[in-house]
Amino acid sequence: MSGGPGEFDLIARYLAPLASAVPGAFGLQDDAAIIHTPAGCDLVITTDAMIESVHFLKADGGQSVARKLLRVNLSDLAAKGAVPLGYQLVLGMPAPLDEGWLADFAAGLAQDQAAFSFPLYGGDTVRSPGGITLAVTAFGSVPEGSMLRRSAAQAGDDLYVTGSIGDAALGLEAKLNHRLFPSASRMMFDSRLHLPSPRLAFGQGLRGIAHAVLDVSDGLVQDAGHIAETAGVQVVIEAGAVPLSLAARGALAEDPALRSVVLTGGDDYELLFTAPPAAADAVAVLARSQTLAVTRIGRVQAGQGVVVLDSDGRPLALEKAGFQHFGGSVE
């Protein structure tokens, strides 16, 4: 972890305690770290960046932003079936430094590092005049050759998703477009938007069961598109089967047009996966063992792209296929 003289030394002082548990981090006193891959395992690496006013607002608070930063990266590891090992952090902040925000950010990292056994190994701290810039490179391990892939779907597979879909997108709808929801619903949507639950244990359980796996970050339909594209198959989603929370069902009952938000919004961080019909029992057993809802929402067949069917089996046209960031654009 290199910083420099002056006020940016502050950052190092806030971050150093986060690296105290792992010898390979050298207390952030060196410019490099050593990470050990457990015997018989592959080292899985994934990187996710978050940019102020694109992926988060400073007003979300340092603690909330830190926890989401770790959790979106942990969700990537979950989709690989990996066990988290630790992470490198890039933290860019404008001058003058907002020490209160930084303290909250470090507290959020500490909280979720402890929750997920996910220590800081090192990184870089820089001045970033354009706004807060965050990037994490996350490390995890899987038994050799067993990393789950997003490209392994096969025609004939069933399509499943964990948890419920659309809550985070409804939270974003409330936040950006001032959509009104009952306060209990709004709180739940907010929580799902800012504090995703990486499905780590479930992802690990999918090794040897699932074909293609990814975590839903861009939106259900678009991420299904990634599965279709990388495998050269067609993914069929039955819209009526997509699992919704009670709050989301309430919102759609009020305004059926929100269905498109739910299906194409992002930030769910649930696992979307395909598995052969013969694995249906194994999927059900895994879900029960973790008391996590898992729902079959469609299938994989020859063809290309994604088809979303309504309850009468007719293809649905959806308004947008992307994820609306705070910046308002789609990327």
Next chain:
Amino acid sequence: MSGGPGEFDLIARYLAPLASAVPGAFGLQDDAAIIHTPAGCDLVITTDAMIESVHFLKADGGQSVARKLLRVNLSDLAAKGAVPLGYQLVLGMPAPLDEGWLADFAAGLAQDQAAFSFPLYGGDTVRSPGGITLAVTAFGSVPEGSMLRRSAAQAGDDLYVTGSIGDAALGLEAKLNHRLFPSASRMMFDSRLHLPSPRLAFGQGLRGIAHAVLDVSDGLVQDAGHIAETAGVQVVIEAGAVPLSLAARGALAEDPALRSVVLTGGDDYELLFTAPPAAADAVAVLARSQTLAVTRIGRVQAGQGVVVLDSDGRPLALEKAGFQHFGGSVE
């Protein structure tokens, strides 16, 4: 490597060929990569970020910025005695995308990936409204337990530096403060500022010879301070012994006040290291074998901090101890 729909797909199209050589990168089609640590080795990880208008100017050109980005990270690996394995990239660009700059950037990456056998494994591409945002997490390997450390200096050690010091700082002086130099000198200073030479082979050769090692990025005096601080020793630098290029000597002959720029400027990316007097022959043999100039510039003794002595053995007071970035502030 995850991007999103729309114009940011362009980035992925430019970057995908850079990951074609390593199977663990999965052609950037997955959200994760697998990196293999060679048998009997430790995996060394280091991260360096570069922010537009702080660490570089967009006008420097995409190719030049890309090569510097890889080389500053490779220099960190050199200081660890590591053999480069590959890297993860965060690339943030403002919208609308400047495709010409992006194409140049990808070309620069390709050029130095080939020069240093340093393939892209994955990363993340994002929109960055505040300016171009770059971060690399670099991976290298060292034989188990042999990673060089910045904290291992011992009283009695000699202090050495590779190459010459101050050329890049004089290049920055010309660029920021419009200082005039002879055109041949100016070109050399520019080249040293924008295209550092990571001392990889030399760093690997220092394993088992050197005690403390780091690469000079913040400035000779300040980086000597890091050696002193992490080991709880005092580092003595003999200013007259610091190796200067012919061009730098010419510049100092014209204006002796530039000595402070040379000693405290940054971006040299030479290796600064300590070794016991008994290792002097081994250091000399290593330097000759690589036809790289290596100069003894001081010593390590009990105490703390850094003392810079003039040719009469009197302590020098230096104007600044930091590295002036383009943003004008010190960090």
